[in-house]
Amino acid sequence: MNLSMEDVPPPGIALVEELDKLLLVQLRDGRKIVGILRSFDQFANLVMEASRERIVVGNLYAEVPLGLYVVRGENVVLLGELDPARDPPAALTRVSEAEIKQAQRAEKEQEKIKQSMKARMDFLDFID
Amino acid sequence: MLFYSYFKTLVGKEVTVELKNDLAISGTLHSVDQYLNIKLHNTRVINEQKYPHMLSVRNCFIRGSVVRYVQLPPGSVDVEILHDATRREARGGG
Numbered sequence: 728m729n730l731s732m733e734d735v736p737p738p739g740i741a742l743v744e745e746l747d748k749l750l751l752v753q754l755r756d757g758r759k760i761v762g763i764l765r766s767f768d769q770f771a772n773l774v775m776e777a778s779r780e781r782i783v784v785g786n787l788y789a790e791v792p793l794g795l796y797v798v799r800g801e802n803v804v805l806l807g808e809l810d811p812a813r814d815p816p817a818a819l820t821r822v823s824e825a826e827i828k829q830a831q832r833a834e835k836e837q838e839k840i841k842q843s844m845k846a847r848m849d850f851l852d853f854i855d
Numbered sequence: 856m857l858f859y860s861y862f863k864t865l866v867g868k869e870v871t872v873e874l875k876n877d878l879a880i881s882g883t884l885h886s887v888d889q890y891l892n893i894k895l896h897n898t899r900v901i902n903e904q905k906y907p908h909m910l911s912v913r914n915c916f917i918r919g920s921v922v923r924y925v926q927l928p929p930g931s932v933d934v935e936i937l938h939d940a941t942r943r944e945a946r947g948g949g
Contacts (some may be wrong), residue, residue, distance in 0.1 A: 735859070738889060739888075740888075741892050741894065741915060741916065745916065751908065751912060754883070755921070757938075765874075769890075771892070781908060782929070783907060783908045785943070800918070802917050804876060804917070804918060804921045805916060805917045805921070806907065806915060806916040807914070807915040807916075807917050808912065808913060808914040808915065809911050809912065810911055810912070813910060813913070815911060816907055816910035816911045817910075818907050818910060819908075819910075
């Protein structure tokens with residue numbers, strides 16, 4: 728193991744190889760944006776062209792067109808290179824925007840019920 | 856720059872990166888930069904059923920600021936060398 732300080736690359740060039748590729752950007756609020764990376768800087772601020780939000784609920788997904796987006800770096804969790812042979816994933820079924828919004832609402836409702844059940848059962852400490 | 860240098864010695868090894876949003880990704884460490892941004896190749900997400908959108912991602916870039924843990928292969932840390940390097944850096948030797 729050689730812990731030398733030599734050949735430190737200039738700051739913020741890690742994404743050069745990703746330029747002009749179709750990427751999936753995972754944001755801190757859970758949203759996922761698919762688009763072509765056109766520019767970036769050392770904070771991972773990004774310019775995404777032809778971008779769309781990919782909304783996934785269970786095994787359904789939909790894509791909502793967004794256009795040209797600038798993403799502030801602090802919101803970026805990860806950038807994934809989309810393998811065209813595996814995209815979209817076979818496990819997911821594409822539905823319309825209206826259908827995914829409905830599925831989102833249903834999921835939120837389910838979560839609310841689960842939370843209220845949990846709150847009521849709280850005195851039984853063996854329930855996870 | 857100690858940890859940057861240290862992570863550079865791990866390039867090519869199999870690591871698991873756990874993020875602050877609880878997503879855990881394992882893959883081959885491809886590169887690391889001075890912000891400890893990490894690039895992984897041949898990624899696999901732990902608990903793939905929960906994150907189906909990651910199924911089409913093979914290579915990824917992870918922003919250093921969202922990393923919680925990096926799980927390393929056993930035996931990849933030589934504590935003696937790290938210890939010495941820490942003292943050297945503390946003295947300002949680099």
